[in-house]
Amino acid sequence: MSTQISTRMHPHPAHQCVLLESHLPYKIMTIGKTLIYLSYFSVLAPLIAALIKRKFWGSAPMRVMSILLVLSAASDVSSYIMAKMHISSLPIVNTYLLVSFALLTVFYAALTKKYQSVILLVGSILLFYFIITSFDNWGSFRSINTAIQSAALIFLAVLFYINFYKHQPTDNLLRFAPMWFNSGIFFYYSFNLFLFLIANYVFENTMADVATTFWGFHNLNNIVKNTLFAVAIYFGEEKTE
Secondary structure, three states, X not given: OOOOOEOOEEOOHHHHHHHHOOOOOHHHHHHHHHHHHHHHHOOHHHHHHHHHOHHHXXXXXXXXHHHHHHHHHHHHHXXXXXXXXXXXXXXXXXXXXXXXXXXXXXXXXXXXXXXXXXXXXXXHHHHHHHHHHHHHHOOOOOHHHHHHHHHHHHHHHHHHHHHHHHHOOOOOHHHEHHHHHHHXXXXXXXXXXXXXXXXXXXXXXXXXXXXXXXXXXXXXHHHHHHHHHHHHHHHOEOOOO
């Protein structure tokens, strides 16, 4: 998802573009705007690949990822509409973050069957904690909760790498879709962990153009993640074991 800046941090490109026009040099402003819209539309790459490779979605883990991609696109469209109406889209962003955490937990549980019960149990406990601690303030960005989600997903990605190294379920790593998905998840949440952790401070205590530049790193990470997802779908194998 292309989470953007709202109410000092409104999660949408339209608002970022307004902020970018304030103090940044022209070249930086142009790069910032380009990253915003590339990030926003990058989810189309894996979605188009999924439409082309429809037979690919035969296994449970891959179906979970297809649901995640559709929800990501729907969330971005909803955020765009709300931004045009000058309404904060943070409730949508927070909802999407929780749903994506739940879906990715199921994704890893399906791939790492040895630890399936433990992953689902711990994931459910964390999800319940996130809902309880966010319920009273659903319209604000919860940096700590999002950082914990990132750390948990990084751990699951590393666990997948270890499990893959031990069992090596395929002879063709470059055609193994779960590895591409896992690499996208690992890259995205590893680089964004720091961003999520200090996001509230940056957006509440710095100038708008500084905050927008800061969030540009997230946009770049999102583009890379969706590119890796597209590769997983278009070039990957259906086999997941």
